[in-house]
Amino acid sequence: MFYRHSQKGRIAVIIVYVDDIILTGDDVDEIRRLKEHLALEFEIKDLGPLKYFLGMEVARSKKGLVVSQKKYVIDLLKEAGMSGCRPADTPIDPNVKFENKEGRLVDKGQYQRLVGKLIYLSHTRPDIAFAVSLVSQFMHSPMEEHEEAVFRILRYLKSSPGKGFFFKKSEQRGIEAYTDADWAGSITDKRSTSGYCTFVWGNLVTWRSKKQTVVARSSAEAEFRSMAQGICEMVWLKRIMEELRKPITSPMKLYCDSKAAISIAHNPVQHDRTKHVEIDRHFIKEKIEEG
Known part of the structure; x- marks a missing residue:
């Protein structure tokens, strides 16, 4: 993915996968110039507004996009x-x-x-x-x-073969994440499964469900590792929004249903009980202090 910024503060985005390209952004003139420049260098075919890309179908309405x-x-x-x-x-x-x-x-x-x-x-x-x-x-x-x-x-x-996403137009301008963990859910190696999903401007954009790499000794530890993964994802999304010149100014919100994990994140007195999750603890504490 590449970005081109204009002097007006607008942006054009190029997304490339092998020989398939998407051009998007809020600068119509820059997108037109990009098309002309690409046509000089390569043999391209303009298929118009995005409808189909790598097996994904896109439909538009006044309320938003359906993928x-x-x-x-x-x-x-x-x-x-x-x-x-x-x-x-x-x-x-x-x-x-x-x-x-x-x-x-x-x-x-x-x-x-x-x-x-x-x-x-x-x-x-x-x-x-x-x-x-x-x-x-x-x-x-x-x-x-x-x-x-x-x-x-x-x-x-x-x-439900046609089920997909609806990206609605929204007045929200924040990033939120929900995290959870299934403690010792695997009966083969007793590892937990982490899960998170993130919302940008009120729309679901990323999610993940994956077995943790180490065995968690408590449900709080399993939840804590999931929180750290969710925060990493939010930090990455925040950087993407900054590159798109749509910075997130309000604090990002992380939701977790484990009171123990929340307590450890806020209270450094829990140090002796959390030596086995020390890196995650310090990372989460640092991000909380940064807002």
Whole structure:
């Protein structure tokens, strides 16, 4: 992604992926000059207002933008031979717990292809992010129960192939993040799963669900690590907004439902109890003091 700033304080943004390019911004003249310059150097085709990009469909209204991957979902179901499958209400059984036990292995290549495409689909479908993060942990030795979980995600997608994002016009001008953690949720290694989602100007823009790299010794520690990841994401988004010349002037807000983790973040007296999360503790404390 590249930025070009004009003397008027406006900006044009170029987003490039291989030979696909998006031009956007609030400076119409600069965008026109960019098109003319690119046409001199390369053979390009102007497709007009953005409608389709890398499998993502874009629709506009007076209230905002809608981004979805309906065609991508339909093609994925067709490839998996599940176009006529019975839809599921949820992407995964909430009580399921995967473990590395003996069982019948399934086609590794097919499993990796399906999960890889689901990972890409989760760019516009945060509702499947947690389920996809679970099945992606067994890419090297998938078994029947893991394959069944992938098929469950596909059956869920069948129920709502056109679901996507709505980026609404808003008067809000802040950044917010919500963090959570599933303490010792994995029965194979007792590691926790962190999750966060961030909102810019009232719209959901990034999210993540991922197993933590170390075993948390308490629920507060698991929540604390998730908070640190959420803050890192907000700091990155704040820098992006500054580059776009839309700086965030108000304090960013982080929401966490763990009173213990919030207490540790605010109270440095808890030092002796938090030596095992010392780096995260100092990082969070520093960002709180910076506002």
